[in-house]
Amino acid sequence: MQRTQVGIIGSGPSGLLLSQLLERAGIESVVLERRSRDYVLGRVRAGVIEQGVVAILREAGVAARLDREGLVHHGVEIAVGEQRQRIDFASHTASLVVYGQTELTKDLMEARAASSAPLFEVEDVVVEGIEGTRPRLRYRHLGTEHALDCDFIAGCDGFHGVSRKAIPANVLKTHERVYPFGWLGVLADAPPVSPELVYARHERGFALCSMRSATRSRCYVQCALDADLAKWSDARFWDELRARLPTALAAGLQDAPSLEKSIAPLRSFVAEPLRHGRLFLAGDAAHIVPPTGAKGLNLAVRDVHQLAQAFVAHYSERRDHLLDGYSATALRRIWRAERFSAWLTSVLHRFPGQTSFDRGMQLAELDQLVNSAAARAAFVEAYTGSQP
Numbered sequence: 001m002q003r004t005q006v007g008i009i010g011s012g013p014s015g016l017l018l019s020q021l022l023e024r025a026g027i028e029s030v031v032l033e034r035r036s037r038d039y040v041l042g043r044v045r046a047g048v049i050e051q052g053v054v055a056i057l058r059e060a061g062v063a064a065r066l067d068r069e070g071l072v073h074h075g076v077e078i079a080v081g082e083q084r085q086r087i088d089f090a091s092h093t094a095s096l097v098v099y100g101q102t103e104l105t106k107d108l109m110e111a112r113a114a115s116s117a118p119l120f121e122v123e124d125v126v127v128e129g130i131e132g133t134r135p136r137l138r139y140r141h142l143g144t145e146h147a148l149d150c151d152f153i154a155g156c157d158g159f160h161g162v163s164r165k166a167i168p169a170n171v172l173k174t175h176e177r178v179y180p181f182g183w184l185g186v187l188a189d190a191p192p193v194s195p196e197l198v199y200a201r202h203e204r205g206f207a208l209c210s211m212r213s214a215t216r217s218r219c220y221v222q223c224a225l226d227a228d229l230a231k232w233s234d235a236r237f238w239d240e241l242r243a244r245l246p247t248a249l250a251a252g253l254q255d256a257p258s259l260e261k262s263i264a265p266l267r268s269f270v271a272e273p274l275r276h277g278r279l280f281l282a283g284d285a286a287h288i289v290p291p292t293g294a295k296g297l298n299l300a301v302r303d304v305h306q307l308a309q310a311f312v313a314h315y316s317e318r319r320d321h322l323l324d325g326y327s328a329t330a331l332r333r334i335w336r337a338e339r340f341s342a343w344l345t346s347v348l349h350r351f352p353g354q355t356s357f358d359r360g361m362q363l364a365e366l367d368q369l370v371n372s373a374a375a376r377a378a379f380v381e382a383y384t385g386s387q388p
């Protein structure tokens with residue numbers, strides 16, 4: 001029988017960072033991951049990190065490369081048809097750092113490998129006894145059955161994980177909106193069309209030009225939910241992106257072979273409560289935001305930071321007020337990010353069956369956003385995560 005203080009399911013950014021923060025506070029943990037290390041490192045996902053989240057990563061001792069290589073942005077562009085408008089963060093003393101989730105995961109994995117690396121390729125993780133004082137994780141690794149006794153379990157296993165399902169159905173409430181489209185994303189060695197991100201609303205659908213470096217672009221176009229990746233050649237992707245961008249930007253867009261191409265469905269989802277007995281949910285296991293606004297990774301980091309502080313209070317001060325307050329405090333922050341992400345999604349995408357009134361509302365929302373100082377200030381607060 002093995003024992004640890006906090007058993008963590010999942011080695012995405014939430015699980016890895018929680019384990020790292022706990023170690024720095026002298027709290028033991030074991031991370032169980034279903035996939036291989038290479039699979040986890042190969043996933044291309046988010047790329048925009050809030051300044052407050054950078055501070056958490058520094059506190060965790062994993063921000064040295066991010067501080068060297070991350071691209072600091074002081075503004076973002078919103079394009080509506082041919083109209084382009086820059087929203088400046090600097091006047092609100094806010095900024096964002098563009099640094100790929102893949103790179104952050106690599107940095108976290110390296111930090112963990114130096115002390116206690118996750119256990120990869122574990123199968124059939126089962127959560128037991130969360131309503132008692134000795135919760136347990138059972139799993140199979142290399143064909144052998146194992147049991148891990150824990151003080152607490154952290155469910156950091158993403159939307160499709162097992163931890164959320166361990167909360168009894170009569171306790172767990174879920175709130176969900178599924179969007180009738182997806183995002184087709186391409187990573188390519190082509191210089192970004194603009195030094196800052198461009199979010200574009202176009203009659204053909206939403207487009208986003210992001211980046212990973214001065215020579216690597218990460219771009220997305222809104223696509224049908226049932227889009228077939230095989231039918232999206234690189235040439236078709238770049239042509240479609242070009243068609244959705246203002247002419248001046250489209251002219252600077254260089255075709256380049258895709259290094260990665262994938263489709264992500266869009267969903268808003270919140271589970272509550274985030275704690276049941278000795279099980280705590282964090283990151284995508286607890287909530288999903290549509291990617292518009294880049295909140296998913298930022299929320300995950302803030303969840304585990306809050307959770308780590310709660311465990312520290314439990315072990316160092318023998319106080320459980322932060323563990324008891326985790327769900328309510330996190331949910332308030334989560335719902336605010338849900339609101340922002342759902343709103344930005346609703347004004348920038350083309351919805352099937354959209355009426356001319358719906359279109360007018362979208363354009364009026366965007367007009368308000370770019371032309372009202374108050375609306376811009378509220379956007380900057382939410383987008384950069386600098387709201388009080």
Ligand code: FAD
Pocket residue numbers: 009010011012013014015032033034035040044045046047048101122125156157158159160161162263264282283284285291293294295296297298300
């Ligand atoms: P995850 O990164 O999902 O990690 C969960 C881990 O748990 C995984 O490694 C998984 O293999 C493991 N796991 C699952 N089940 C089990 C099990 N039973 N046993 C053991 N391990 C298990 N956010 C943005 O801001 N912008 C984006 O562009 C963006 N694009 C995305 C594209 C996709 C396809 C997805 C899925 C997400 C995207 N996100 C994006 C969201 C962002 O990547 C997530 O919010 C972030 O990864 C959350 O981290 P996490 O550690 O909570 O979950």
Ligand code: DHB
Pocket residue numbers: 045046047048197208210211218291292293294295
């Ligand atoms: C990226 C992803 C997003 O969802 C977003 O809103 C901005 C940037 C990215 O992958 O770079």
